[in-house]
Amino acid sequence: MLNAEPPHAEPLVSIGLPVRNAGSRVADVVRSVLAQDHARLELVISDNASTDDTEEVCRELARSDPRIAYHRQAENIGLLNNFEYAIRAARGTFFRWIGDDDELAPTYVSRCLREFAADPRLLLVTTGVAYAGPDGVTESAEYHETALGSDDPVERFIEMLRLLNESYLLIDPLYGMLRREPVAAIPRRNMLREDEVFATKLALAGPWRHVPEVLARRNWRRERIGRVAARLGVPSWQSHFANTLQCREILRWLPQAGLTAEQQRRARAAVYQMYLRRQRRTLAHRSRKLMRMAVGRAGA
Secondary structure, three states, X not given: OOOOOOOOOOOXXXXXXXXXXXXXXXXXXXXXXXXXXXXXXXXXXXXXOOOOOHHHHHHHHHXXXXXXXXXXXXXXXXXXXXXXXXXXXXXXXXEEEOOOOOEEXXXXXXXXXXXXXXXXXXOEEEEEEEEEOOOOOEEOOOXXXXXXXXXXXXXXXXXXXXXXXXXXXXXXXXXXXXXXXXXXXXXXXXXXXXXXXXXHHHHHHOOEEEEEEEEEEEEOOOOOHHHHHHHHOOOHHHHHHHHHHHHHHHHHHHHHOOOOHHHHHHHHHHHHHHHHHXXXXXXXXXXXXXXXXXXXXXXX
């Protein structure tokens, strides 16, 4: 096979960088990727029809290092499609997405590869991440559970559902290192909370390993769900039914995940439990909001 690597060769690792209008900050993340201590590396930049100087900056960077492959979309293809383009254009055995203002420790790739080498079952390796908020405060959290490494796909699935209701600081599979080919084959649907739906698909697809060391940095800001809908290009009405649409999409995937009838039953029960928990939380939030509005009107 033309793409087969020689025996004992270091694996090619691809880092996918989807960007749009990131000319002022893209050089920093590129330098972070190219500083890895793993030699066989490619950086795939997918420029989603930027209207600032992103193209000029990226083309200059690509001229300076043959490991950079720059692709420019002729028109805006949407946020999710740009992420998908990056993984499809990549050639590596392993792959990781990176945001246009993120940062990797120089040992990130080599540390993840050690886990893949130690356990050929693994689909995904995640690491600790430091999240910098808009106030400049950086936070991280340690995760030491082992359920995501189970051979039972439903055990992994249930743990992922639990994590979706815990702190985002614990684990982020979308910014972990993946086996590229099996992950690229998993279909995705552009919708609110698609990242959480995709995380459950990854949990069903294979075992994970988590490295508790903080080896990456991301900038984090909370956004109103309506603003997220606008960035994704989905109808604004979806924001009122996000819980229902998310759980329905997860349930739709279960028959395609290669589960036995018993495993599907267990997985469906876990989804229903998550849905009820989230609906109760949503109703409580709306009740508090209505109460504040009523108090405000009474005091006017």
